[in-house]
Ligand SMILES: Nc1nc2c(ncn2[C@@H]2O[C@H](COP(=O)(O)OP(=O)(O)OP(=O)(O)O)[C@@H](O)[C@H]2O)c(=O)[nH]1
């Protein structure tokens with residue numbers, strides 16, 4: 356059984372007692388018996404889960420790209436199929452999928468893992484898919500001063516599958532382009548071709 360020691364020094368960890376209290380209250384309000392065995396640990400489990408799925412609040416996404424390298428590779432760099440999990444800010448329901456990032460460096464390259472860390476930092480919080488997409492593009496553009504950035508994010512939203520309009524399998528695709536990608540349809544086509552391979 357997990358205890359307070361499992362928490363890191365996060366907003367959720369610091370507020371764990373209050374979060375557990377409110378989860379327990381919600382369970383009561385939806386008609387559950389919070390004393391039954393299966394639910395005894397649920398408020399603590401939910402709180403620990405929140406610490407993971409809201410871990411992005413602990414990170415400044417710009418700082419994730421703090422380490423860069425000087426390199427004269429002024430050609431397309433792509434990291435694709437970066438899996439992300441996020442929470443829709445309208446329903447607090449999960450949405451998840453893959454992010455594909457491409458950029459053309461202008462003398463500064465990012466460590467490849469830092470691109471995945473950037474995706475984690477912006478997705479592990481309450482979000483909409485459009486904002487995840489544009490935040491990744493804007494932060495890369497700003498920190499790397501790249502010649503161009505293109506980001507495509509694919510997502511499946513449980514708020515559209517499990518409830519509401521109930522359309523499981525529907526996919527949302529969002530894109531953001533900055534710099535040279537705005538001007539060049541050939542560059543956009545190259546990026547799209549490479550992420551489909
Ligand atoms: N644009 C956008 N919309 C989202 C995202 N995640 C969820 N939504 C939508 O947010 C909208 C919220 O609409 P509301 O009418 O306020 O809420 P609702 O009555 O629960 O809507 P329904 O889902 O249609 O039942 C819904 O259309 C969701 O599909 C997202 O990442 N981007």
Ligand SMILES: [Zn+2]
Pocket residue numbers: 443444445446447448512514515
């Ligand atoms: Zn939703």
